[in-house]
Every structure is written in structure tokens, then in C-alpha cells.
Amino acid sequence: MYFEDLSLCDYHSGPYASCSWSVPLLAIGWLEHPHSFSKGGTLHELSQRLEEFTYASRKCYPSYCFRGVHQCSHCLLGERGNPRSVQTHVNLWIPGERVVYIAPALIIHYIGDHGYHPPDEFIAAVMRCPEYGSSSYCDALQAANVGLPPPLKLKDQVDAEFKEQLERALALRGMRATPPGTGA
Template sequence: MFYEDLTEYRYRAEDEFTDRESGFFGLSYRPAYTRLNVGWLEAGRPYPVGPVPAGFVEKLKAVQAVQWMNVCLGTHECDLCPVEETGRPEGNGEVRVPGPPGIAYAAPFLITHYITAHGYRPPQVFVDAVLAVDLDTWAAARWPDVPFPWVPEDAERMEE
């Protein structure tokens, strides 16, 4: 699936978090913030390449380790990797990173692979947003809290 960087995300109307420890609890809501696409790459479409700051990929991976967002049953293989290659990386979810007030960045879970294996260079605003995440607070979040600061009080919670 290709979406140009920093265009408005419209793939899903709601955002849905799944509890990473149980896998059974979740919450969903219609976001009040604008979601902007980052890193939705596709073979045959150009994308920016270049280095990222030291520590950026590690921090992004740490965010992904604590946030389960819009996880799907099916998977999406990296179509930038050669077809002959066995075991192409797969993704089945997304990540949300808060930006300036009212903006959240929406990236596929494969974004770290795109950066490390294919040289993708995300927009600087996304890089800055990832580096600004308070990872200690996010990693400490336990159900019913989730690792994202803008979940509305009226979010629908699935408890079973």
C-alpha cells in the first residue's frame, strides 16, 4: 500500500489499540487528531533515501515494541525486497507517534525494515516526533492505559 508521506491518513476511520500483554483487551475510537502518513512504501514508487540520526531506529523499534495499533490478522510482505528472497519481512500493524498539537503520524509496522534495509529516510518532523517520545512512560503503560497520549475518555474498551 502506497501513501505519500505527510498526506492525510484515511485507511481506517478508527484507531484501535490491542493490549500487548494479553492480546485480548483493546480499545477503539475515532481520532480527534489528524493522522499523517509516513513510510507507506511500494515497489516502483520513489521514496526519499538517506541517513537517519544515531539512536533513531532503536527508539522507533522500542516504540513499536510497546504499541500494538491496528493489528490485522493478515500480513503484508515487503514488496521492495526481491521476490526470489525467501522470508521477506512481513508487517501486520501500524504505529502512531504524536507530533505537534492535533497531529499524529501513522506508519506501517514495516517502517523500521524500510529504513534499515532499503535506506528510506522519513520526513524530519517524524524523526523529531519519534525522538521526543517519552519511552519510559509509554513502556510503563498497562491496561487499561495504552502507550499513546491522545486516547479520548469515551474510547470503546473491549474487556474480554
């Protein structure tokens, strides 16, 4: 899937759709062969932060991992025809100033192996972004979304809502979600 950098991302429902947010959801690093992209500079610190975010995202937001994966079409189809198939199913949401950026975790590979240089405003947003999935991160995301709750739920929230729904459904049928004697 190709999106030009800083264009509106409307890929899927929920947090992937621009209409789910109160501010523009801007695509970053959705590169595809044969579209060209900006290059230059060494961005070790940026890559390191994005790696930390990707690792945290798998733990904090597992329900938003794609069912399919993004593959690097520049490796598969590019000039050098590298047969290596780099892929990931993680995406990252980065709070900006009255915008939210969405980048595939494959951006780390694009930066490291293809010399991709994302827009400076995105780099600045990543460098000031709190620890991914932390309460400060959730606050920053909500602030970027003009103070409204973002359509992105932490694993604990998703689990709690699922449990609540299950208990409600079982209560309707006169059943209990937890075995008797557990104190629940």
C-alpha cells in the same frame, strides 16, 4: 498499500481512519514498489526507538494488530529481487503537533535495509514520544488530538469494556459472569 509520506491516512476504520481523529492522521513509511521514497543518513537511534515501540505495541495494543500483514514489495519486486519476504502486522501511532502520525512497523526494515529517510518532523516526534503505551504516551496522544480522547484503547481498557458488556448481557439473562463464591 501505498500512501505518500505526510498524506492523510484513510485505510480502515477506528484509529486507522483519519475521520476518527480530531486532527490529521498522517501516513509515514507506507512504501510500495515502484513508488520512489526519500533516502539518506544513518538513523540508528530512530530505528532503536521504533523497535522498542513495536515491542510495546504488541503488548499494549494487541487488538490493533492487522489481521493481514504488510509485506515489503521492494524486497519482493525491487531491482535486486530479494526473495526474502519481510512482513509485519503492527502499526504505530506517534503524537505530533496537532497531528498524529501512523507508520507500519515495517518502517524499521525500510530504514535499515532500504536507506529510507522519513520526514524530519516525524523523526523529531518519535524522539520526543514517551514510552509507548505508558500513561505519558496516552496523554501525549490526547494532547496531539487537541485534548480529545484518541480512538486507540489500551489492552486493559478493551478487556474491561468487554467484561462489562459480557456482565451486562448475562445480567439481562439472569446469569452471572463470575462463578458464585469468588467474592465478585
